[in-house]
Amino acid sequence: MNWKRSEDLFQQALKLMPGGVNSPVRAFRSVGGNPFFTERAEGCMLTTVDGHQLIDFVGTWGPAIHGHNHPRIRSKVAEALDKGTSFGTPNPYEIQLAQRVIDWVPSVEKVRLCNSGTEATMSCIRLARGATKRSKIIKFEGCYHGHVDSLLVKAGSGALTLGHPDSAGIPAGFAAETIVLPYNDLAALEAAFKANPEQIAGIIVEPYPANCGLILPDAGYLEGLRELCSQNGSLLIFDEVMTGFRLARGGVQELTGVTPDLTAMGKVIGGGLPVGALGGKAELMDLLAPLGPVYQAGTLSGNPLAMAAGIAALDLLEETDPYADMDRKGQRIRNALLDAAKAKGIPLQLPQAGSMFCLFFSETAVRSGAEATASSVNLFPKLFRHALENGVFLPPSAYETCFIATAHDDATIDQAAEVLSEGIRRL
Ligand SMILES: *Cc1c(COP(=O)(O)O)cnc(C)c1O
Numbered sequence: 001m002n003w004k005r006s007e008d009l010f011q012q013a014l015k016l017m018p019g020g021v022n023s024p025v026r027a028f029r030s031v032g033g034n035p036f037f038t039e040r041a042e043g044c045m046l047t048t049v050d051g052h053q054l055i056d057f058v059g060t061w062g063p064a065i066h067g068h069n070h071p072r073i074r075s076k077v078a079e080a081l082d083k084g085t086s087f088g089t090p091n092p093y094e095i096q097l098a099q100r101v102i103d104w105v106p107s108v109e110k111v112r113l114c115n116s117g118t119e120a121t122m123s124c125i126r127l128a129r130g131a132t133k134r135s136k137i138i139k140f141e142g143c144y145h146g147h148v149d150s151l152l153v154k155a156g157s158g159a160l161t162l163g164h165p166d167s168a169g170i171p172a173g174f175a176a177e178t179i180v181l182p183y184n185d186l187a188a189l190e191a192a193f194k195a196n197p198e199q200i201a202g203i204i205v206e207p208y209p210a211n212c213g214l215i216l217p218d219a220g221y222l223e224g225l226r227e228l229c230s231q232n233g234s235l236l237i238f239d240e241v242m243t244g245f246r247l248a249r250g251g252v253q254e255l256t257g258v259t260p261d262l263t264a265m266g267k268v269i270g271g272g273l274p275v276g277a278l279g280g281k282a283e284l285m286d287l288l289a290p291l292g293p294v295y296q297a298g299t300l301s302g303n304p305l306a307m308a309a310g311i312a313a314l315d316l317l318e319e320t321d322p323y324a325d326m327d328r329k330g331q332r333i334r335n336a337l338l339d340a341a342k343a344k345g346i347p348l349q350l351p352q353a354g355s356m357f358c359l360f361f362s363e364t365a366v367r368s369g370a371e372a373t374a375s376s377v378n379l380f381p382k383l384f385r386h387a388l389e390n391g392v393f394l395p396p397s398a399y400e401t402c403f404i405a406t407a408h409d410d411a412t413i414d415q416a417a418e419v420l421s422e423g424i425r426r427l
Contacts, residue, residue, distance in 0.1 A: 001389055005049045006036040025061070031381040031396045041068030043407040046393060054393040055416045059403035061395075062242050062267035065355065066316050067407025073271045073312040080308035086300060093307035100314045101269070101277060104249045107238070107259045108279030112288055113302045117241035117266030118146025120276035121204065123288075123296045124262045125150065127278070128202035128235040130294035131287055136196055138203040138234075140183040142212030142369020145204055145239050145264070150174045154369060155211075183209055184217060184367045186224040193232045202235035202261070203228075207252035210242045210401040212372045213358040214351040222258040229261070235284075241266035241276070242401070245314065247354045248323055271313030273306040322406045326355035329404050333357065333417045340421035346379070348424070355404040359383070372399065379427050386423035392416050 013020035021027045021035065028035050037049040044067045046054045059065070066073065080093065094113060101111045114120055125137055125148065137150060145151040152167045153175050179196065181188045183205075193200060207222055209215040229236040238260035244251040245268040253259055262280040269275050279285065289295045300306075334352045337359065341348035349360040360366045362375035380398035387394050394402060404413070 001050070001052055003034075003036055003048075003050050003052075007034060009037045009049060010034045025395075025397065025400070028396045030377075030398065031384040033385070035396070043067040043069075044405050044412055052391070054388070054391055055408070055412055056393050057402040057404070057416070058393055058395050058400075059405055060272060061400075062246070062403060063270060063272050064403070064405055065246055065268050065322075066271075066313060067405040068272070070271075070312075070316065070407075072316055073309050076308045076312035077271075077273070077305055080304045083304065085305060086303055088299070091302065091304045091307070093304050093311060094302040097269075097275075097307045097310050097314070100311065100318075101265070101279060104254075104314075105240075105244065105263060105265070105279060106250050106253050107261065107263050107281070109282040110285035111277050111279035112285065112296060113307070114276040114278070114296075114298050115274045115300055115303075115306075116146065116276045117239075117264065118148055118276070119298065120241065120264035120266055120278045121145040121151060121237075121239055122148040124237045124239075124264050124278050125202070125204065126296065127262060127280075127284065127287060127294050128237060130292075131284055132201040132233065132235060134199050134201040134234075135177050136179060136199045137177060137201055138179045138181060138189070138192060140205055140209070140369065141180055142183060142215065142372055143204070143206045143209050143239070144211035145206070146241070150178045151204065153178050154180045182368045182370060183215060184221055186221065186228070189225070189228055193228060193234075198233065200232060200234045202237050204237040204239055204264075206239045206242065207256070207258070208243050208247070208353055208356075209369070210356055210358075212369045212399050213360050213366060213375075214353065214356055214401045215366060215368065215372065216351055216353060217256075218367065222252075222256050226258050226260075235261040237262045237264065239264045242356075245269055245317060246356065246403075249317060268313060268317075269310050270306055271309030271311075273303075273309040274300075275303075275306045275310050316406075320406060323354055326404050326406065327353075329408060329410070329413050330355055330357050332410070332413055333404070333420075336414075336417035337420055337424060340424040344425050344427065346424060346427060349375075356401045357404075358401045359398075382427055383420070383423045386426060387419055390419045390422070392419045394420075 141154040240251040266276040377398040
């Protein structure tokens with residue numbers, strides 16, 4: 001394939017923007033080569049500026065659960081656009097989106113809408129600290145919660161791929177308020193609570209960590225988190241920015257019945273436009289300004305275009321209830337790739353939950369961030385390259401999760417599975 005037009009644009013981009021990208025995961029640093037530029041996206045396909053059509057398993061890194069440029073989302077945004085782009089006053093779309101979130105997500109009685117997942121997790125942390133008057137936060141190795149200062153410690157893919165798990169520019173004192181523990185290890189958590197009595201404001205966790213490959217909780221683990229938080233007067237924060245609305249309408253909390261105190265949301269909730277949200281019990285949420293002492297704000301929060309896209313995306317989920325079908329497609333691709341790896345004699349783990357899956361080249365199941373980084377990542381770039389050259393776009397990092405959209409039909413899934421299986425045979 002010829003990528004000359006993308007190459008030319010990237011050379012221009014490099015002069016204008018650090019690394020030529022506006023988010024580091026878009027750079028192809030860990031798989032080699034340079035990123036392509038996308039001209040347009042439709043359904044499950046990206047068309048590059050070079051004219052190549054690619055089956056997309058990145059899904060704009062999570063939001064595109066209905067595929068790209070869905071006519072329903074487009075027309076809802078067009079309807080909103082007709083009325084103006086931003087008002088700086090309340091608008092009726094906010095009510096519609098908030099109502100859906102509250103109806104769907106078990107822990108959410110009130111919601112605050114913001115502009116990104118990072119804003120949502122940052123505000124959850126501030127709210128947990130404000131509510132408990134404690135300062136320490138527990139997070140888990142490999143979980144990514146956006147680029148919040150105090151959470152950018154052992155934070156999964158972007159940081160792992162670039163080889164600096166901790167960012168420069170974060171005062172040691174900030175990181176010192178963050179306790180990092182291994183995921184799937186309740187004993188470590190119990191010990192941390194013992195060592196820091198009445199100091200822990202909350203635990204933030206991706207209930208299914210999906211930024212370090214995909215890691216699934218051991219039976220009873222999330223229930224254990226809930227219990228330890230309650231016993232110790234700490235708040236449990238589920239970061240469902242990735243899993244919310246994707247694995248079930250109400251996210252992992254609906255699937256597992258484990259109810260957090262606060263939930264951070266993003267990605268799918270915005271239908272491809274910038275939206276984040278945090279929600280929880282009314283008495284906690286009412287601690288936010290203007291009612292309470294915890295300040296949180298946003299010039300463009302509740303933006304009518306973004307709200308319209310989110311409303312359409314959620315309505316589509318309600319009408320189509322695609323979860324069982326996406327899970328079936330996930331299993332279809334999983335089984336095909338496991339067969340190919342077995343035939344080739346390559347150890348492969350392929351954790352999959354609904355529309356999310358990832359490949360770990362490992363002999364054993366991956367249960368934590370440390371085990372994910374211990375898996376062999378040197379095979380992935382080769383598979384990535386083979387896939388790209390044959391029309392399949394995987395995330396450009398061994399530590400990312402692949403996403404299936406409702407727009408991937410069975411024929412496309414099978415076509416992609418064949419390309420990836422051939423890639424595995426050639427490793
Ligand atoms: C993507 C992501 C975030 C950050 O969201 P942004 O919109 O990129 O700021 C936070 N938490 C999780 C689990 C994510 O996957």
